[in-house]
Amino acid sequence: MSHQQTVVLVDADNTLWDTDAVFQEAQLLLLTRVEEEAGAACRAVDRLAFVRSYDQALAQRHHLHLRYPPQLLVRSVEAGLAGIEPEAASREAISGRIPAASPLDQVGVDAIVSDYVQALSRAPQLLPTVAEGVSVATHARLRLYVMTEGRIEKQKRILELHGLLASFEGVWELTKERSQFDRVVSRFAGSRVVVVGDQPDRDIFPAKAAGCSTVLIPSRFKPSWQTQRDQEEADHVAVNFLDAARWCVKADAENALGVG
Ligand SMILES: [Mg+2]
Structure with a gap:
C-alpha cells in the first residue's frame, strides 16, 4: 500500500503571522483614546501589560473568551484608570453596569471601539521563517491546511497578500474542540x-x-492562564515555523518507512 501524504493543519494567528503585533498596536491606541476621553492618565510603567491585564480578565470571564465584545475592554480600561482591579472591572463591564461617575457616554465608547476595530483590521506581517517553512513542506508534498476560529475570507486575504494562498489546499473554520479534530482525523x-x-x-x-x-511554536503572546507544563504536552516544541515544518517532513518520511 502506498503511503498517504501527511496532512498538516496550521493555526493562523501568531503561528503563520504576527497577529500579536497588530493587537499590541490596537490595544495601546485604545488606552490612549480612553485616557483622552476619560481625562485620566495610566500610571503603569508598562502600558501594554496594563491593557492586557484587563483584556485577560475579560477573556477568562466572558463566554466568548478572547472574542468578547470590545466595548467591554473600553469600559474595563476606563475602570482601570480609576483604580479598579482587572477582576472587578471585568465583572462590572460584563454585567453592563456603568460607573455612576463615568465621563464616557455610549457615543464616546463607540468611537473608541470603531478606532480599535479599524486598527485590528490591519494585515499582519508573516512571522520569521514562515515562507521558508511552507516551501519546505510543499516540496515534501505535505498537504497543508489553515485552521482558524476567525473568518475564512479574512485568512484567505492574508494568505494571498503574502503569496501563500496556492501553497494551502484549504482554509477551515474550526472551533478548536476535541470533536472537531475527531472529524478531521476521520x-x-x-x-x-x-x-x-x-x-x-x-x-x-x-x-x-x-x-x-x-507541534507547538510558542508565541510571544502568552495568556496568563498558560503554564510551562502546558507547553510540554506537544510532540515537538519548535523554535520557529521552519523547525516545525522540518519536523513534519521527518514525521512524514518515518511514516512512509513504517517507523514510529
Ligand atoms: Mg494562534
Missing part, C-alpha cells in the same frame, strides 16, 4: 494528521486527544 483516515499552533490549550490539547500529532 476525514483523513489513513493519513497522519499533524496540528501546528502556538496555544497549548486551543491548538495542542484537543488535537492530541483526537489522535493528531502536535
Whole structure:
C-alpha cells in the first residue's frame, strides 16, 4: 500500500503571522483614546501589560473568551484608570453596569471601539521563517491546511497578500474542540494528521486527544492562564515555523518507512 501524504493543519494567528503585533498596536491606541476621553492618565510603567491585564480578565470571564465584545475592554480600561482591579472591572463591564461617575457616554465608547476595530483590521506581517517553512513542506508534498476560529475570507486575504494562498489546499473554520479534530482525523483516515499552533490549550490539547500529532511554536503572546507544563504536552516544541515544518517532513518520511 502506498503511503498517504501527511496532512498538516496550521493555526493562523501568531503561528503563520504576527497577529500579536497588530493587537499590541490596537490595544495601546485604545488606552490612549480612553485616557483622552476619560481625562485620566495610566500610571503603569508598562502600558501594554496594563491593557492586557484587563483584556485577560475579560477573556477568562466572558463566554466568548478572547472574542468578547470590545466595548467591554473600553469600559474595563476606563475602570482601570480609576483604580479598579482587572477582576472587578471585568465583572462590572460584563454585567453592563456603568460607573455612576463615568465621563464616557455610549457615543464616546463607540468611537473608541470603531478606532480599535479599524486598527485590528490591519494585515499582519508573516512571522520569521514562515515562507521558508511552507516551501519546505510543499516540496515534501505535505498537504497543508489553515485552521482558524476567525473568518475564512479574512485568512484567505492574508494568505494571498503574502503569496501563500496556492501553497494551502484549504482554509477551515474550526472551533478548536476535541470533536472537531475527531472529524478531521476521520476525514483523513489513513493519513497522519499533524496540528501546528502556538496555544497549548486551543491548538495542542484537543488535537492530541483526537489522535493528531502536535507541534507547538510558542508565541510571544502568552495568556496568563498558560503554564510551562502546558507547553510540554506537544510532540515537538519548535523554535520557529521552519523547525516545525522540518519536523513534519521527518514525521512524514518515518511514516512512509513504517517507523514510529
Ligand atoms: Mg494562534
